[in-house]
Amino acid sequence: MGKDYYEILGVPRDASPDEIKKKYRELVMKYHPDLHKNDPEAAKRMAEINEAYEVLSNPEKRAQYDRFGAVGAQGGGRGGFDFRDFGFGGGGDFFDLDDLLRNFGFGGFGFTENRRSTRRESEAPTRGEDIEFPITITFAEAILGTKKEITLSRKEVCPTCHGSGVEPGSGYVTCPTCHGTGILKKVQRTIFGDFITQTTCPTCHGTGRIPKQKCHTCGGSGVVTETKTIEVKIPAGVDTGMRVRIKGQGHAGLHGGPRGDLYLKITVLPDSRFERVGDKLYYTAHITFPEAVLGTKINVPLVEGGYETLRIPPGTQNGAEFHIRGRGAYMVGSRRRGDLVVKIQVDIPTNPSQEEVLLIEKLKEIYDSKKTQ
Ligand SMILES: [Zn+2]
Ligand SMILES: [Zn+2]
Structure with missing residues (x-):
């Protein structure tokens, strides 16, 4: 007598066709080679199960087997497997698990x-999740761009299981x-x-x-949370509320998927000297009445540090604007830098000395005489 097909399928000798079918399905779920890619034993086992089912699912063959302990001339092999039972047109070494399920009536x-x-x-x-990271930078850093080291908590691929979540060697x-x-x-x-x-x-x-055993390092998730310090580049021209995308610096992906992105949420500290409007920076220069009348030279501070000397011509009016080219702000993604706009404010003395009052009264007399002429 050859193999005991009843034992292979784990059914009693008087099992009904439904019982056999049910048991076979369970075994397929358990031993299908798709589920045991690196296990040659599973493939062998599956072949044996198929052989047993081929015989026991066919009333004629089953009767023959029950009587003689074998079927036809052959004791085994899958040559006679009747795929038509499942609506198959043919079959490879192993049929697709999904097809099998479909043909069990689902x-x-x-x-x-x-x-x-x-x-x-x-x-x-699966792509990793994105991270949003708030970051505060100075006004100058925003205008000119900067590099920053940031420390963040980030999911990394587990070094023990390399992302599978399985304890090495356990399967x-x-x-x-x-x-x-x-x-x-x-x-x-x-x-x-x-x-x-x-x-x-x-x-x-x-x-x-x-x-079989979850990875002891990551508990089966395939990722571990680590504290990382990375350097990020913030482009010139960012402003409060902008999000700067740093590609591929988010959380690690699953099953070999790519990392998510890191988004820096920008807050720019104000600088009391400057006000930014688009690519222009505004600076207010205070001059005296005589300076406005006679003209002067002033030092205008620059956002990158240092000063630029600006000539104020005689007869400059209050509110006049002078442009210093290319000392304003960059716009993100542009290499062109805007202007630094110097707004002139002529200060009126609020607490003049006696000498000043005398001189201004003298000046007033001259103005008045001009009026009456
Ligand atoms: Zn499940
Ligand atoms: Zn792990």
Whole structure:
């Protein structure tokens, strides 16, 4: 006598066709080579299961086997496997698990399609999340651009399991919650007929398998949170409220997916000397009445430090504006720098000395005589 097919499938000798089918399905879920990619034993086991099912699912072959302990001339091999039982047109070494499920009668409810997509989502490389990091910089840094070292808490790929969440060397087992299907199915009987709803299995997140032992470093998540110090470049011209994107410096992705991005949320400290409007910087220069009348030279501070000397011509009016070219602000992404606009404010003395009063009275006399002429 050859192999005991009943023992291989784990069913009693008087098992009904339904029982055999059910048991076979369970075994497929457990031993399908898709679930044990690196385990040649699983493939061998699966072949044996297929062989047993091929015989026991066919009433004629089963009767023959029960009587003679073998079927036909051959004791094994998958040559005679009747794929038509499942609606297959043919078969490779192993048929697709999803196709198999469909042919066990789940096809009509979008089961297979849903299952495929949950599987893809959960095992596919997933991009890491973005990080938003608030950062405060000085006025000059905002105008001219800067580099900053920032320290942030960030998810990194686990160094122990390299992101798989599995303790090295432990492998996977079929998920006990969903028995490897990746979904939980609920049949609701309604007056319109049976209605099947399904959800992604919360235990295995749709993968149908769970680590035999979770990685001791990351607890199975595949990522660990680390404190990192990185240097970031803030371009010239940023302003309060802007978000600067630093590509690929966010959280680590899952299953080999790319990192998310880091967004720096900018706050710019004010500078009491300057006011920014677009690419222009405004600076108010205070001069005296005689300076306005006679002309003068003033030192205008620059945002990058130092001064630039500006000539104020005779007869300059209050509120007059002078442009110092290319000493204003950059706009983000532009190499052109705007102007520094110097606004003239002629100060009127509020507390003049006696000497000043005498001189101004003298000046007034001259003005008055001009008026009456
Ligand atoms: Zn790990
Ligand atoms: Zn599961």
